[in-house]
């Protein structure tokens with residue numbers, strides 16, 4: 001799995017001698033104006049807020065994940081501007097690894113779509129092409145570093161499948177919309193796989209919200 005849970009907001013107080021979970025905290029904050037703020041039952045409340053698009057309550061809890069992917073996919077992830085990120089710096093550190101991908105056929109009708117029906121021989125050709133490019137670019141990259149060329153310049157010799165690592169932190173609200181958009185078939189498969197992994201983590205941490213969204 002290339003996605004790992006790093007952190008989630010946890011409340012530091014108890015209600016009726018019970019420690020709140022992150023969803024309990026969302027509900028507690030949502031009930032700020034209610035005389036029943038200490039109500040520990042929040043299933044209907046969260047479902048109501050989702051139904052009526054009262055999204056801001058889901059901004060009270062954050063989740064951070066670690067994602068390992070390629071430099072082809074990370075710019076798509078970084079476009080989700082409501083999140084905050086830290087990404088591996090190719091200016092500061094030497095690149096160590098490359099991702100290997102299985103190709104798909106270009107869809108004739110939709111320019112941003114691909115189909116998984118390529119011949120095995122074309123898949124094998126693509127695999128060999130990746131190996132060749134990786135070997136050459138890695139060799140030239142290492143040669144450039146040995147010549148004292150700065151990492152920020154040497155990296156120009158690297159392909160888009162160069163591996164990268166990111167930390168991505170956002171509110172439950174942002175994660176809901178990220179998962180909706182990036183598990184959709186319109187998203188590139190390599191990014192969709194990441195979003196599906198994020199979704200599994202999200203469902204385990206936020207089962208009531210996930211159920212109200214029809215995910216669990």
Ligand SMILES: Cc1cc2nc3c(=O)[nH]c(=O)nc-3n(C[C@H](O)[C@H](O)[C@H](O)COP(=O)(O)OP(=O)(O)OC[C@H]3O[C@@H](n4cnc5c(N)ncnc54)[C@H](O)[C@@H]3O)c2cc1C
Pocket residue numbers: 055079080081082083112173174175177178181182186187188
């Ligand atoms: C299939 C696909 C193709 C793309 N093609 C291009 C392209 O060709 N060129 C390009 O520059 N970019 C492209 N993008 C990127 C896209 O335009 C956005 O920049 C990217 O998806 C980030 O989304 P966002 O701005 O909503 O950021 P986010 O951080 O995901 O969302 C911003 C805020 O909006 C809220 N929000 C989002 N959706 C909802 C909702 N439904 N209801 C309520 N609140 C919501 C979030 O909670 C968050 O607070 C593409 C994206 C996709 C999925």
